[in-house]
Amino acid sequence: MSTVSDAARASAERALESRTSGRRVIVVSTIGNALEWFDFMVYSFFAVIIAKLYFPTTSPTVSMLATWGTFGVGFITRPLGGIVLGAIADRAGRKSALTLTISLMALGIAIIAFSPTYEAIGIGAPILMLLGRLLQGFSTGGEVGCATALLVEYAPRNRRGYYGSYQMVAQATAMLCGSLFGAVLTRSLSPEHLISFGWRIPFIAGLLIVPIGLQLRRKLDESPAFVEKSRERQLSNSPILDAATQHWVPVAAGLGLTVFATVGTYIFLLYMPTHATRTLHLPLTDTLVSSSISSICYLVLCPFVGAWSDRIGRKKLMATSLILTIVTAYPIFAFMTAHPSLLSLIAGQGLLTVIFSVHQGCYPAFVSELLPASVRSTGISVSYNLGVMIFGGFAPAIVQWFTMTTGDPLSICYYVMFGAGVGLLTLIPLRDRYSDVLR
Numbered sequence: 001m002s003t004v005s006d007a008a009r010a011s012a013e014r015a016l017e018s019r020t021s022g023r024r025v026i027v028v029s030t031i032g033n034a035l036e037w038f039d040f041m042v043y044s045f046f047a048v049i050i051a052k053l054y055f056p057t058t059s060p061t062v063s064m065l066a067t068w069g070t071f072g073v074g075f076i077t078r079p080l081g082g083i084v085l086g087a088i089a090d091r092a093g094r095k096s097a098l099t100l101t102i103s104l105m106a107l108g109i110a111i112i113a114f115s116p117t118y119e120a121i122g123i124g125a126p127i128l129m130l131l132g133r134l135l136q137g138f139s140t141g142g143e144v145g146c147a148t149a150l151l152v153e154y155a156p157r158n159r160r161g162y163y164g165s166y167q168m169v170a171q172a173t174a175m176l177c178g179s180l181f182g183a184v185l186t187r188s189l190s191p192e193h194l195i196s197f198g199w200r201i202p203f204i205a206g207l208l209i210v211p212i213g214l215q216l217r218r219k220l221d222e223s224p225a226f227v228e229k230s231r232e233r234q235l236s237n238s239p240i241l242d243a244a245t246q247h248w249v250p251v252a253a254g255l256g257l258t259v260f261a262t263v264g265t266y267i268f269l270l271y272m273p274t275h276a277t278r279t280l281h282l283p284l285t286d287t288l289v290s291s292s293i294s295s296i297c298y299l300v301l302c303p304f305v306g307a308w309s310d311r312i313g314r315k316k317l318m319a320t321s322l323i324l325t326i327v328t329a330y331p332i333f334a335f336m337t338a339h340p341s342l343l344s345l346i347a348g349q350g351l352l353t354v355i356f357s358v359h360q361g362c363y364p365a366f367v368s369e370l371l372p373a374s375v376r377s378t379g380i381s382v383s384y385n386l387g388v389m390i391f392g393g394f395a396p397a398i399v400q401w402f403t404m405t406t407g408d409p410l411s412i413c414y415y416v417m418f419g420a421g422v423g424l425l426t427l428i429p430l431r432d433r434y435s436d437v438l439r
Helices: 002-045 047-054 060-073 077-092 094-114 124-154 157-164 166-188 191-196 198-218 224-231 239-245 248-278 284-312 315-338 342-368 373-393 395-406 411-427
Strands: none
Touching: 002 094, 002 124, 002 166, 002 198, 047 124, 047 191, 047 198, 047 248, 077 094, 077 124, 077 239, 077 373, 094 124, 094 198, 124 157, 124 166, 124 224, 124 342, 124 373, 157 166, 157 284, 157 342, 166 198, 166 248, 166 284, 166 342, 191 198, 224 373, 239 248, 239 373, 248 284, 248 315, 248 342, 248 373, 248 395, 248 411, 284 315, 284 342, 315 342, 315 411, 342 373, 395 411
8 A cells, every 4th residue: 555655646746747847848948038039029129210220321211121131131140040059959958059049149139239329330330230130040040949849848748739839928928028118118218218228228128137048048957858869869960961851841841831930920020010100100109009919919829729739630720820811811901001090900910910829829839740859959940940031031121122112001911921821832731740749
């Protein structure tokens, strides 16, 4: 009897320890990942001000194109960061790579936060801004693959969708904090103070949180899947080569699914404030309020959808989201354009975000399940960052240029429909592996 009781007690303690470790990984990954994305995204919310301070020209449109171009250039280093840091994660461990990413991000944040303006140092100002963006891009390039692999590998078999969805929760938290910072600053500071120093406050706040993020990640336990592969000596000696030669099909599939994931993120949640101010002529404060509400919807829905996908599968939910986006994007943008107001913006942006959340709640786990643990971080990093660089990073500049060239304020919705179409065509032939044992 005593032996049975001791065994039951030991089993209960192991189960409790497993749940506690899982919650710790979710919290640490989410906090650290949100910190990475917060400063990366704040740039977009203050793009109009940055354009005036660092890219002054006689044409406001040209200044905005230069600003969004610099935003996009930061994405050029993302695939490189994904390859280098993803390979580190697959060879040295997820923990080591995640600690390195946040350190590099801190350097990029500091450069942007304290760079003098064009008026003070001339051409050196946009060069410094570009350097900060390149460092941010390299760091963030490794963040997604490493953090997603860690979350999914820590998850119980029937909870991978829920755990993986916290990758999206981290991004939504960053978007929400950025929107709230912007809304509070634009309401509490005069335009002069906002331009002179107010826009720097969110970057400095992010920089102050870096030591906390570093400390949390140093205490993080390594992924059980990585530990098992290491113990069995099944780690890849060349994860980059193996991902490119032995696992190129799932990497390519991840790239196709990332097209909609990145187009939706950067149009629905990041570019909308600029679109609403320049095309719909709404106040910046209203656009930030709407973005905050949309981020809350995204934040709440992604874990719910992730948990739902653990029960019924991910593919059918993702397909539903993609089809609904293709069908509803045009009428929603047409409605917002014909009736520009805070309420119509909240309704339109909110509905698009809700539909998008159904895809994103499933996306991290679905892509992770396509790849084995030996190349999971590298494979996710490569497919995700190539997709983001090509279709997401330059999305604001593409939409801005297309709208200016055609004069059609609805140009933005065509790009959204294109991204959803690519995602749907990629998804159709793939098998849903939500009930499989994670390799």
